[in-house]
Amino acid sequence: xxRGKVQLLDYGAGNVRSLRNAIKSLxxxxxxxxxxxxxxxxxxxxxxxxxxxGQAMESLRTRGWIEPLxxxxxxxxxxFGICLGMQSLFEGSExxxxxxxxxxxxxxxxxxxxxxxNRVSVPxxxxxxxxxxxxxxxxxxxxxxxxxxxxxxxxxxxxIEANLDWVLTVxxxxxxxxxxxxxxxxxxxxxxxxxxxxxxxxxxxxxxLNKHGLVSNKISESAPLTMSMLVDATPTCIVxxxxxxxxxxxxxxxxxxxxxxxxxxxREESAGGRGDVRNLGKPVALCKRYYEDxxxxxxxxxxxxxxxxxxxxLPMLQVLEHxxxxxxxxxxxxxxxxxxxxxxxxxxxxxxxxxxxxxRAGADKVSIGGDAVYAAEEYLNTKILSGTxxxxxxxxxxxxxxxxxxxxxxxxxxxxxDNPSLANKNVVKLRDGEAGPSGEEYCWWQVTVxxxxxxxxxxxxxxxxxxxxxxxxxxxxxxxxMDGQGNGYDIPLVRAVQNAVGIPVIASSGAGxxxxxxxxxxxxxxxxxxxxxxxxRNEVKIEEVKRHLVxxxxxxxx
Ligand code: 1PR
Numbered sequence: 001x002x003r004g005k006v007q008l009l010d011y012g013a014g015n016v017r018s019l020r021n022a023i024k025s026l027x028x029x030x031x032x033x034x035x036x037x038x039x040x041x042x043x044x045x046x047x048x049x050x051x052x053x054g055q056a057m058e059s060l061r062t063r064g065w066i067e068p069l070x071x072x073x074x075x076x077x078x079x080f081g082i083c084l085g086m087q088s089l090f091e092g093s094e095x096x097x098x099x100x101x102x103x104x105x106x107x108x109x110x111x112x113x114x115x116x117x118n119r120v121s122v123p124x125x126x127x128x129x130x131x132x133x134x135x136x137x138x139x140x141x142x143x144x145x146x147x148x149x150x151x152x153x154x155x156x157x158x159x160i161e162a163n164l165d166w167v168l169t170v171x172x173x174x175x176x177x178x179x180x181x182x183x184x185x186x187x188x189x190x191x192x193x194x195x196x197x198x199x200x201x202x203x204x205x206x207x208x209l210n211k212h213g214l215v216s217n218k219i220s221e222s223a224p225l226t227m228s229m230l231v232d233a234t235p236t237c238i239v240x241x242x243x244x245x246x247x248x249x250x251x252x253x254x255x256x257x258x259x260x261x262x263x264x265x266x267r268e269e270s271a272g273g274r275g276d277v278r279n280l281g282k283p284v285a286l287c288k289r290y291y292e293d294x295x296x297x298x299x300x301x302x303x304x305x306x307x308x309x310x311x312x313x314l315p316m317l318q319v320l321e322h323x324x325x326x327x328x329x330x331x332x333x334x335x336x337x338x339x340x341x342x343x344x345x346x347x348x349x350x351x352x353x354x355x356x357x358x359x360r361a362g363a364d365k366v367s368i369g370g371d372a373v374y375a376a377e378e379y380l381n382t383k384i385l386s387g388t389x390x391x392x393x394x395x396x397x398x399x400x401x402x403x404x405x406x407x408x409x410x411x412x413x414x415x416x417x418d419n420p421s422l423a424n425k426n427v428v429k430l431r432d433g434e435a436g437p438s439g440e441e442y443c444w445w446q447v448t449v450x451x452x453x454x455x456x457x458x459x460x461x462x463x464x465x466x467x468x469x470x471x472x473x474x475x476x477x478x479x480x481x482m483d484g485q486g487n488g489y490d491i492p493l494v495r496a497v498q499n500a501v502g503i504p505v506i507a508s509s510g511a512g513x514x515x516x517x518x519x520x521x522x523x524x525x526x527x528x529x530x531x532x533x534x535x536x537r538n539e540v541k542i543e544e545v546k547r548h549l550v551x552x553x554x555x556x557x558x
Contacts, residue, residue, distance in 0.1 A: 002029045006209065007042040009033050009069075009085075011050075011059040015359040018324050018331075019048050019082070022195035025326065026206045039068040043077065044209070048195075049084025052399060053109065053155070054096025056084050066102065073104050073187055080208050081189030083153060086182060089189060090163075095155050105182065106162035109155045113176055114502055120174035121504040123154040123401040123473050126527055127296055127557045129236030130169035130180045130192070133225050137211040138181075138188055139169075141203040148239055148557040149192040149200055150330060151180075152364075152401045156191065164225045172235045196330050196364065198291075239555040240521050241296040241528035242545050243506060244535050246286055248319065248335075249304040251277045256315045258283050259303070260533045262484040264408075264452040266303070280536040284322045290535065291327040293542040296557055298327065299367065299476070299530065301406070302335030303451055317361040324362025333358045334367025334406050334476075338390055351390030352397055359398065366394060367404040367476055370449035373456055376466040380458075385470065395471030400503070405467040406476040408452050409445035409460035409493070417442050426461035428496050445479070445493055452480045460493065461500050468501045475501060476530065479509040484533050486512025488519060495524040506530050514540055514548035521554050 006023060008030050010016050020030050023046070033039060049056045060066050073079060073089070087093055090101045093109035101109075112122045127148035132139055151171070156178035159167050163179070171180035171191070180191045188208055194201030246258045249266070257279045259266045268275035280286075287298050300323075302316050320333060337355055341348045355366045368390055375389035385392065395403045413436025417427040425444040435441055445460035464475050477497050479490040489507045498505045504527055507520045511531035520529050534540040549556040 001027065003027045004044075004209065005029045005031055006044045006046050007031050007033050007038065009039075009045055009047040009065075011056070011063065015362065015364065016048050016050065017321075017360065017362045018328065018364070019046070019195040021325050021362075022202060022205060022328055023209075025328075026202060026209060028209055036064050036068045039065060039072055042072065044080075045069075045072065045078070046080045046082070047085035047088070047189075048082040049086075049088050051084070051397070052095055053084060053087060053093035053101070054099040056088055057096070057099045057101060060088075070102055070104065073102065076185045076187060078186040078208075079188065080205070082195070083191060083193060086189035086191050087155065087157060089182070090157055093155055104187075105157075105166050107157055107160050109157045111155050112173060118174040118176055121502060121527065123152055123503070124173050124238065125152045125401060125474060125504050126150070126238050126241050127197075128171050128173065128180075128192075128238045130171055131233045131236055132169050133167055133230065133233055136168055136183050136188075138183065138204050138207045140207050142200050145234075146558075147200040149180075149190075149194070149197040149204075151192045151238075152196075152330070153191060154400065159227070159230055161227060164227070164230075167225060167230070170230060170233050173238060177230065177233070177235075195328060198328050202328060237555055238527060239557050240517075240549060241506075242294075242517065242542055242549075242556065243297045243299060243528055243530040244286075244290040244295040244542065245299040245301065245508065245530045245532040246283055246536075247301050247303045247532060248283050248316065249277065249302070250315075251279060256283060256319065257281070258286050258536060260484060260536055263480055264483055283319045286536070287319075287323040287327055287331075290542060291329055294546055294558070295329060295542050297330045297332065297528070298323070299332040299334065301367065302333070304335075317357060320358060320361035320363050330364040331362060332365040332367050332404055332476075333363040334369060334404070337366045337368045337394075338371035350393065352393040355390075355394045355398070355402075359402070365402050365404050365474070367406045368394075368472075369406040369408060372405040372407075372467050372470075372472070373447055373449050373458065373463060375470060376463050377456065377458060379466050379470065380462070389470055391467060391470040391472050395473070400471050400473030403472045404474045404476050404506075405464070405472040406478065407460050407463055407497075408448045408478050408480060410448060410452070410455065410480045411436075411443045411490075412446050413437065413440035413443045415440050415442065424462075425459045426496065426500075428492050430492055434492075443492070448480065461496055464497045464501050464505075468503050472503065474504045474506065476506045476508055482510030485510055486534065488512065488516040489529065491520060491523050494520060494526055498524050498526050504528065511540075514545045517545050518549060518552040518554055521549075522552075
């Protein structure tokens with residue numbers, strides 16, 4: 001039974017399916033705002049800004065929604081802004097110079113500092129804490145000292161004298177303390193995504209939805225906040241993410257299953273030759289299980305997609321749609337994100353169209369494999385950013401944080417780093433005690449396409465750097481040699497790539513035990529590590545990994 005109605009301000013820029021699902025899961029009904037008049041008569045607006053600051057403001061302007069929205073906010077009517085929906089309340093943003101914000105809150109949103117004083121990856125992608133500086137009904141049902149919420153953003157609003165009366169919580173990223181939640185009476189907004197923050201995010205949303213209109217502005221009862229009180233606020237830190245990955249494909253009977261390869265070979269061994277595709281479960285059920293087990297994020301890779309286009313791949317879209325109904329952590333989908341011509345109709349679909357289909361189905365990020373390699377090769381040949389690659393198009397439209405590049409490299413061992421034939425390769429010395437089959441102490445990582453079937457004349461470190469330049473927001477770094485082996489991550493590779501780029505890197509391939517997670521976090525500085533086989537085969541539980549991280553003093557979400 002519906003507990004009430006909320007009006008969603010969705011200007012169609014991206015995926016708000018998860019938010020709709022989150023609100024529905026709390027038994028509230030979602031109504032879409034259609035016109036300026038709807039805003040004037042609304043009684044509870046939720047504004048999940050999507051895209052860039054400039055795009056969001058432009059969309060509001062062309063619809064004639066800016067003035068009605070300002071009036072609604074000035075009247076202090078119930079409002080919940082999310083991410084860009086919070087940033088738009090400020091006067092402007094460095095993201096889109098010249099674009100004017102709603103100006104309800106003083107201050108201009110700035111890019112995260114990324115220099116020697118603040119050595120962090122940007123975007124900030126992951127789970128961080130929030131420190132409350134005053135009481136709020138929205139925070140009543142969470143454990144504010146311990147709980148984490150999910151952030152994904154490159155720009156942040158900083159507290160200044162003029163906006164202190166709005167600040168509800170602050171969060172630290174590196175050396176910067178920024179505003180993570182605001183509240184004045186019934187006007188509330190979060191920089192984080194409650195709809196992606198599991199139980200904690202749902203509790204915050206539910207408290208707002210239950211209490212809106214009833215807020216007696218407790219804020220005025222508390223002592224006014226000062227900048228020095230903010231400096232003393234308990235610092236938070238971004239925690240390490242544990243990601244579960246589901247390689248999905250059709251088996252020989254045509255059913256979509258989760259499989260897992262051994263160095264990318266997904267068929268069972270069989271006496272008479274190639275056996276069946278290894279079947280480790282159903283994608284939607286496994287996704288739900290990992291969410292309940294505490295996965296910080298879930299990745300689906302459609303691993304047969306290089307053979308076909310995904311625009312018609314309804315089963316995979318349905319997997320996303322069904323998973324996002326009750327899984328409230330970020331979902332990434334990869335496989336087949338590229339331009340595609342339908343062989344039946346001859347109709348061409350851009351990579352952006354393909355990605356959009358996935359975002360509408362519930363994905364938060366798309367992961368690009370082969371197409372990223374081709375785009376990087378083209379850039380290295382021409383040194384021109386054409387704007388036409390899938391990375392550039394999707395990043396421009398949805399933001400860098402929505403674009404992950406999945407790299408599938410293989411080790412190439414070499415005896416020395418100074419061979420002239422390796423001049424354009426990033427060669428790395430292996431760790432003590434590690435060597436190639438002929439005792440080689442060095443190696444470079446050759447990138448592959450088509451699920452590891454084809455190698456290219458490009459190394460993984462160069463690929464990562466070029467993809468960052470093209471606009472990727474995150475790197476998912478596999479290693480075919482380590483995949484499914486259970487011997488731990490490829491530490492030299494992960495360290496070299498993380499040191500080469502300013503965007504976050506997800507370590508992938510090779511996890512065989514909980515200690516491999518602490519090892520890769522300690523030795524490489526990455527914020528996220530992904531595993532597949534050990535979780536699917538129930539050899540190690542996600543909770544066990546989290547427990548181990550706590551024992552090792554590594555911050556994680558529990
Ligand atoms: O090129 O954009 O269509 O994307 C295809 C995607 O499918 C790429 O991201 C590629 O990594 C993936 N892929 C293609 N073939 C396979 C295969 O296994 N035959 N899977 C494949 C890659 C890597 C991870 C794996 C980790 C952890 N799988 O997904 O889960 O290595 O495994 P582990 O913990 O068990 O060691 P495009």
